[in-house]
Amino acid sequence: MAEAKEADRLPDHVDHYESSDQGDFNENEAPGDSHEKILIASDSYEDLNYDDIAVSSFGKPYSGSIIDIVRHNSCSDEKEADASSLNLINESSAESSNEDQNEGQVKDLSADKVPEDVGEGMKLEIRENEDFGPEWRQKKKHLFIFSSAGKPIYSRHGSEDKLVTIMGVMQALVSFVQVSGDNMRCIIAGDHKFIFLNRDQIVLVGVSSAGDSSTQIVLQLSYVYNQIISVLTYTSLHKIFKQRRNYDLRRLLSGAEKFIDNLVNMMDTEPGFLLGAIRCLPLDAPVREMIEQTIVLNAKVKDLVFAVMLANNQLISLVRMKKYFLSAMDLHLIINLVNASESFKTAESWTPICLPKFDSSGFLQAHISYLDENSQTCLLLLSVDREAFFTLSECKNKIQERLLKYNSLRAISDSLATTSYSIQQCGITDLRHFLYKSKSIAQYTSPELEAPYLTPADQERLFGLYHYLHHRIHSPARPLKILYYVGEQETLLGWMTQGFELYTVFGPLVTKTNAIHAINKLLRWIKKEEDQLFILNSVTF
Amino acid sequence: MSTRTTKSLEGKVVVVGSQGVGKTSVVIRYVGGMFSKAVSPTIGASFFTYKFNLGNYRVKLQVWDTAGQERFRSMAPMYYRKANAAMLVYDITSSDSFYDIKDWVKELKNNVDTPLVLCLVGNKCDLEESRAVSKDEAEEYASSINSLFYETSALKNMGVDEAFLQVAKQMVHLYETNPNSGLNTMDLYMKSESTHSDDNNTDIKLDAKTSPNNSTSGSGCGC
Numbered sequence: 129m130a131e132a133k134e135a136d137r138l139p140d141h142v143d144h145y146e147s148s149d150q151g152d153f154n155e156n157e158a159p160g161d162s163h164e165k166i167l168i169a170s171d172s173y174e175d176l177n178y179d180d181i182a183v184s185s186f187g188k189p190y191s192g193s194i195i196d197i198v199r200h201n202s203c204s205d206e207k208e209a210d211a212s213s214l215n216l217i218n219e220s221s222a223e224s225s226n227e228d229q230n231e232g233q234v235k236d237l238s239a240d241k242v243p244e245d246v247g248e249g250m251k252l253e254i255r256e257n258e259d260f261g262p263e264w265r266q267k268k269k270h271l272f273i274f275s276s277a278g279k280p281i282y283s284r285h286g287s288e289d290k291l292v293t294i295m296g297v298m299q300a301l302v303s304f305v306q307v308s309g310d311n312m313r314c315i316i317a318g319d320h321k322f323i324f325l326n327r328d329q330i331v332l333v334g335v336s337s338a339g340d341s342s343t344q345i346v347l348q349l350s351y352v353y354n355q356i357i358s359v360l361t362y363t364s365l366h367k368i369f370k371q372r373r374n375y376d377l378r379r380l381l382s383g384a385e386k387f388i389d390n391l392v393n394m395m396d397t398e399p400g401f402l403l404g405a406i407r408c409l410p411l412d413a414p415v416r417e418m419i420e421q422t423i424v425l426n427a428k429v430k431d432l433v434f435a436v437m438l439a440n441n442q443l444i445s446l447v448r449m450k451k452y453f454l455s456a457m458d459l460h461l462i463i464n465l466v467n468a469s470e471s472f473k474t475a476e477s478w479t480p481i482c483l484p485k486f487d488s489s490g491f492l493q494a495h496i497s498y499l500d501e502n503s504q505t506c507l508l509l510l511s512v513d514r515e516a517f518f519t520l521s522e523c524k525n526k527i528q529e530r531l532l533k534y535n536s537l538r539a540i541s542d543s544l545a546t547t548s549y550s551i552q553q554c555g556i557t558d559l560r561h562f563l564y565k566s567k568s569i570a571q572y573t574s575p576e577l578e579a580p581y582l583t584p585a586d587q588e589r590l591f592g593l594y595h596y597l598h599h600r601i602h603s604p605a606r607p608l609k610i611l612y613y614v615g616e617q618e619t620l621l622g623w624m625t626q627g628f629e630l631y632t633v634f635g636p637l638v639t640k641t642n643a644i645h646a647i648n649k650l651l652r653w654i655k656k657e658e659d660q661l662f663i664l665n666s667v668t669f
Numbered sequence: 670m671s672t673r674t675t676k677s678l679e680g681k682v683v684v685v686g687s688q689g690v691g692k693t694s695v696v697i698r699y700v701g702g703m704f705s706k707a708v709s710p711t712i713g714a715s716f717f718t719y720k721f722n723l724g725n726y727r728v729k730l731q732v733w734d735t736a737g738q739e740r741f742r743s744m745a746p747m748y749y750r751k752a753n754a755a756m757l758v759y760d761i762t763s764s765d766s767f768y769d770i771k772d773w774v775k776e777l778k779n780n781v782d783t784p785l786v787l788c789l790v791g792n793k794c795d796l797e798e799s800r801a802v803s804k805d806e807a808e809e810y811a812s813s814i815n816s817l818f819y820e821t822s823a824l825k826n827m828g829v830d831e832a833f834l835q836v837a838k839q840m841v842h843l844y845e846t847n848p849n850s851g852l853n854t855m856d857l858y859m860k861s862e863s864t865h866s867d868d869n870n871t872d873i874k875l876d877a878k879t880s881p882n883n884s885t886s887g888s889g890c891g892c
Contacts, residue, residue: 359740383688383710383738470709474697475734479713480744494713514747517716 158627159655160566160573164666166446167406167570168455168485270335271352271392274299277374281330281381282388288378298324302331314342325349329369330356330377339592341599344402348395351460354484355391358461359384362488390468391461397591398441402598403629404456405565405572406463409442410549413659415539416445419531420667423447426526428669431513433492435669438466439505440544443571447667455485456570466506472496473503476524478517481510495520499528500537504544551575554653556646560618562632563594564654566662573654573661590633597622597631612640621647677727680840682833683749685773686758687766688737691792694823695758696734699833704824711736714748721837728837746780753843753850754786754836759807761791761820762799767807774814784850786839787816790832794820 264286271284272291278299280288288295302324305312315322323345325332332353334345357365360380368375395401411419423435424447433452437444441463448454465481466472480491495509495517507527509520531537551559554575561581565572581590593615601608601622613620619634621643632650634643658664684692693708693715700717717732733748735741749755755777759766770789777785789811791802804820811818817835821828843850 380740382740383712383736384740386710465712469712470707471693471711471715474693474708475715475717477711477713477715478748479736480741496712521716 157655158566158568158625159564159651160569160571160658160662160664161627162566162569162662162664162666164664165453166663166666167459168453268336268338269392269396270333271349271388272298272333272335273352273356273388274331274333275369275373275375275377276303276326276329276331279374279376281377282385284389284392298333299331302326321345323349325353327353329365338595340595343602343604344595344599348392348401351395351401351457352388352391354457355387355461355464356381356384357484357488358465358482359387361482361490362484363490387464387468391464394441394464394467397587399563399574399591399594400572401460402595403563403565403572405570406456406459407442407573408571408661408663409439409444409540409543410573410660411444411539411543415536416663417665418534419536420445420447420665422527422530422534422536424667424669426530427509427520427523429511429516429519429523431516432509432511432520432523432669434508434510436462436508436510437499437505438463438508439540441467443663444505444540445667446663447669450668452486454483458483458485462508466496466508472506473498476521483510493517495524497521497524499524499531500541502541505537505540548574548576551578554650556649556653558635558638558642559646559650560633560635561590562630562650564631564650565629567627567629569662569664571662593618593620593633594631596620601629612643619643623647675722675725675727677729678841678844679729679731680753680837681731681733681751682754682756682836683733683735683752684756684758685735685745685749685777686737686756686790687760687763687769688739690737690758690760690763690766691823692737692756692758693734695756695790695792695821695829695832696732698823698826698829700732704826710738713741713744719833723834723837723841726841728841730833730837745776749777749781751783752781752785753783753840754788755781756788756790756832756836757816758790758792759802760793761802761807762793762796764801767791767802770810774816784843784847786836786843787811787814788832788836788839789814789816789818790828791818791820792823794827795822795825 267285269284271282272280272288272295273282274280274288274295276299278296280292280295282288283291283295302312306326311326312324314324319337321334321336321340321342323334323336323342325334325346330353332349334349336345340348360368365377368377368380400407419437423437423445427435427447433449434454435445435447436454436459437446443459446454446459461483462481471477477494477496479494479496481494482488482491486492492510492512493514493516495511497507499505499507507524509523511520513519551561561575561577563572563574577587577590581587597611597613597620600611600613601624607624608622609624611620611622613622615636618636619638621632621634623630630647630651632643632647634646638646654661684696686692688710693711694704696715696717697708698704700719711734714733714735717734719730719732721728733752735745735748755773757770757773759770761767774787777787789807791804791807807820808818817832817839819828819832819835821832823829840850
């Protein structure tokens with residue numbers, strides 16, 4: 129099990145900043161910082177490169193460094209000088225063009241003949257098929273999954289059966305490059321990025337014209353890959369393809385497509401995936417403590433590894449076995465499972481789930497139930513014992529009883545009713561929205577989306593801005609500590625320290641000084657509210 | 670409700686069959702008395718309990734509604750282990766789903782060593798116009814594997830109650846005639862059951878249940 133890095137930090141009781149709301153916030157006093165490991169921030173974005181995801185727990189290592197090409201529609205005046213590494217296939221090959229040095233030129237398939245032919249080929253296929261008309265082509269994000277034998281497994285838009293030729297072409301590309309001992313990683317074609325993630329037996333291809341960076345797309349692909357592992361386990365995936373290379377994986381994934389659908393949709397709107405962090409349901413500390421104690425008291429049974437309580441994709445509490453930790457990525461998959469399944473609402477369920485970061489080789493058994501009549505609060509008890517259903521069912525009943533008795537479920541639904549908090553509550557003028565992630569606990573907080581981000585289009589644009597800010601700050605070639613960026617409709621300020629990442633969105637007219645004052649004030653506010661916004665104690669059975 | 674003279678019998682029923690044949694709909698029709706158009710595919714298995722009186726017995730059915738998806742197939746033993754009855758559900762409009770039953774029967778016969786009440790259930794019988802599995806064929810098959818047979822419609826509420834009732838009757842019969850039925854372990858449950866009588870919602874439906882007489886549509890051709 130990977131150990132979370134223990135960042136150096138100051139004790140929580142340093143309170144001297146209270147005196148004034150001016151002056152600099154000591155960046156070492158990250159709000160929501162905790163000595164205790166709550167979640168493993170296993171996939172901190174910096175660590176995400178091909179080597180990491182390919183090697184981490186499975187598969188053979190890939191060589192080469194992280195790719196990074198940047199193209200951003202919304203903020204395109206920025207020169208991407210940091211996009212220095214290769215953008216296409218062979219690190220060594222002369223074929224990889226030099227387009228990355230100046231993104232202005234990247235208006236066409238600039239790499240040499242191989243991708244060009246393919247691009248043509250794809251267009252041809254698309255034109256031939258009525259199902260993939262303009263509407264299909266205009267989708268901002270596509271996801272294709274196929275086996276290394278070229279068998280289609282999944283397509284986000286359109287039926288993968290009808291896309292078999294396109295996937296064939298992609299597979300041909302991948303294996304063509306593989307023959308020379310390299311790996312296909314990325315093709316840039318105009319506004320479109322084609323990102324390839326080639327895992328042992330399956331190839332995932334993300335196509336995006338939404339402006340996310342290549343690394344961000346790789347992150348999304350690895351979430352999807354982990355989702356597949358979560359359904360099948362790595363061991364059985366490996367075994368299946370070892371036995372029959374041309375196995376049609378859709379047989380085994382049938383019914384699980386909706387998890388992938390749901391996951392990619394969530395990734396389009398939910399910043400937690402990008403940040404590798406979980407959002408907690410804001411609750412008064414005593415209420416949360418009470419819930420945690422209830423779980424500890426009533427679910428202290430053998431072989432129970434994790435007890436997770438969720439509501440509306442937010443974490444209410446997490447209780448774990450002493451030796452074991454849950455990684456943020458695995459928790460995202462759990463959240464996705466609950467979010468995508470209506471069937472848990474009808475009855476108690478008992479289902480296998482593999483948590484790839486925890487153990488990619490086997491299943492945990494999950495007892496899943498909703499605790500309230502409105503099916504909002506979901507309790508998952510994850511055990512290694514396949515026979516534990518009735519024991520856990522009893523635990524659940526006791527937990528439910530006690531939570532009802534102490535009105536905790538009421539507190540949860542009250543908190544849910546107010547979705548989140550308003551930006552007004554922070555009391556900072558001109559601050560429109562923010563994301564704050566505490567690194568040590570892998571949790572983040574953000575206010576409700578309010579005007580001017582009420583329509584889906586505006587929210588998408590806001591999300592795009594965060595992607596941009598995130599990308600610039602985490603740019604592998606030139607990571608930034610602070611970025612102040614004046615855009616057309618808003619001003620962005622991002623700040624990354626050892627303890628936290630903060631992304632803020634201001635109105636367009638804010639001055640730099642004001643913005644910096646504002647984030648100092650904001651950090652103080654978050655610090656004040658940290659008990660409510662975050663889970664700071666790691667609770668064990 | 671349960672007097673001391675009434676015996677308590679607890680039976681485990683596993684519901685199996687292909688994806689989308691309506692296993693969950695049948696179970697929800699029986700347990701919850703309703704039909705929802707928006708039943709989403711089961712993940713893993715859902716657990717339901719249902720209690721009712723049958724003659725001298727207070728029967729508690731533990732119903733495991735399993736997922737039909739291929740990937741859960743390997744999990745099935747976990748759910749049918751120690752089962753006393755299996756509902757083999759197929760869709761009368763899909764012959765594939767009917768043929769899949771044969772695999773299930775084989776698997777159950779090989780892996781369950783206690784006597785098992787089988788009940789073949791042809792669901793979606795309201796879709797007569799697109800029928801693909803004839804009643805005769807299914808009936809013949811049912812008798813060849815010594816199984817009960819019912820055609821049901823969870824949508825129109827046809828045959829579901831009868832099927833479960835017959836299964837329960839068979840289990841009682843099994844318990845009374847066969848000392849090694851696997852059901853005699855219920856003595857243990859009897860004691861524990863008296864301590865916590867949860868499931869109050871299922872009790873409510875009891876009255877409707879205790880007078881089962883209306884239909885003989887399905888031909889109980891079991892043993």
